[in-house]
Amino acid sequence: MTRMNRRTLLKSAAGAGGLAAASAVIGTPLIAQDRSLKIGSYGGYFENSFKEFVYPAFTEATGIAVESVTQPNSTDWLVTMTQATKAGNVPADVSLYGRDSLIKASRIGGLLAPLDKSKMAATSNLDPYFVFEDSTGPIGVGAMSWFSAMVINPGEVEAPASWTEFWDSSTYEASLGLSKNYNSQFLDIVAATYFDGAETLSTKDGIMAVIEKAAEIKPNVALWWSAESQMEQAMKNGDVIGGQYYLDVANLMAADGFPIKPIFPKEGNPQDYGSWCLSAISDKGDEAAAFMDFSSDPATQALMSRKIGTAPLVAQSMTDLTDEEFAMVSGAPSIKPAYEAYLDNETFIKENWDKMLAGA
């Protein structure tokens, strides 16, 4: 199959989604599968790839039918699921949450069901960091991960060796695109580049020092993007010549001939990941365990890397990914975001970050 970029896939998403929904409704009673599972994932390209490649393989392996549910993202979905749980009827059994939303759900309480690890032997392939446990037990199993990487326009500038070069106004004045959200990991980049990493963000003084350093880059930022597509367009149009963007999309865009190149500078790039979580009021515990077991299998991890562009949560050596395939989706070193700090001092970080952006 020829490589489709995210844009073309998005265009066909609506049609394909409708078809898939129709076939699920028509197909289910005919096959008479009595075991089924509703699984949420981020809509568009992402969800379509799951419906096309991952869910069919799972159904084939276990006989459990999957009904795909569209999530807008993690945070909005958490709002939806909180309200749905209160109402006693949830739209999905298994949801996909970023680690921050997962911790938040754990702190809100009563939203996620503890999982039985004995029914998910394959989770032993994952680094323990990716199986999240709180006081009720394991509540999230790592699904896939993604990097938000340094990108540059290779036609305009040389590849920087360090993030510090982005602070240099002689090259980058009014030319960078960075994410506007306080927790989209730019603070983690600053902390890893100029301070002691996540540890610095654990105190209010540390947070202020990091935000002050981040403020120094403002004259070089032409775009503080809030939607992924803004940064995509800005890189394509040359409105910006560098910044922070998703590694997999950057690689896809580069393969399509656009002037973008992802870089792993010496400090590394932030790595975030998504987890499968079971709703507290779902009665599909066994089916969910079967799915998470399947998802943690190195073969499934490699399948997702190839078809969806996510980084595997197992070592490259466990999979059959080639070095070239692995470099498309992953890299080193990885910066681990200070998730707990963002939650412990949520209002403080958000307000001071916004103040920094607003110059107020």
Added chain:
Amino acid sequence: MTLASDHDTAPQVGDLAPKNSLPSGETLIRGLIWAVVLFLCLTPFLLVFAISFGHKVEGASWVWGFSLDNYKRVFVGAEWPDNVTFLYLQKLWYSLYYAVIAAILAVITAFPFTYFMTGLSRRAQAAWLVFILSSLSLSEVFIVMGWDVLLSNRSGLPMLFKVSGATQWLKDVGWFDTLRDWGLANPRNVKFKTSVFATVLTMAYLVWPYAVILLYPPLSRLDRSTVEAAQTMGAGPWTVMRTVILPSVRLPLVGSMLLLFVFLLGVYVAVTVFAEPAKQTMAVSVYEAVRGNTLNAPFGSAQAMILLVTAAVFLGLGQWLSRRNA
């Protein structure tokens, strides 16, 4: 006058018959309609009002409560009294700033257009109106995307500057550095995103069709013979505009501006795309609080209430001013 007297007699015939046979049924239906309307209007409002007193749980979601902390935060920030910030008032200021400028810009550009349009033949007027009405089907997202492309470096206005040599010329005469100081250029070329210019332009464009549609009825009812009379008495075009046309449509002009102003207070997409974070509005801040990562619906609601009160104050002021001068 015949039209008015028709109206006077018509309801009487219709009213008498059912009133005698089924008075209670009609009252019931009317009451029901009122109840539904009130329910639909007031419930969301009351809900937002109630949530605005809620309490945020750090690192989690929020709980119901009764505290004025969210309102306090809008005025002085979350860390008061240790630290004071006018961050949210700054956002409120930009909400008003963009909405006022864009509303005025839309109305003063739509006014001459609509005036000349009402002077055209019936057929031409109908064609223009259909065209303008159909342009209303374009959503905000669509319009913003269009302007985004038009102002982009490689496909829009900056490209035109570069190809036509205007960029080089600006550099040669030294005005380019001034543009850089204003944030309208990077070292390579001019840039129009992000800027106040692009934001206001897009917002005015967004409501321009509404301005035409709002101004069309009063301008088409305008008695052209008064204009002709003024002209035969030797008044120039500007005098006619100032002393005859403008006074007779002053109320609709002010009314249109106020309506568009309130509409523009809630613009979200244009602001997120074209305004830098330092110059974003309260509508964006409300959305970020409610649906963003913090799940702080109470703070979002408090900001929404303040925005609502501000809009109401402005509408009241506008009413008062126009009534005083009437």
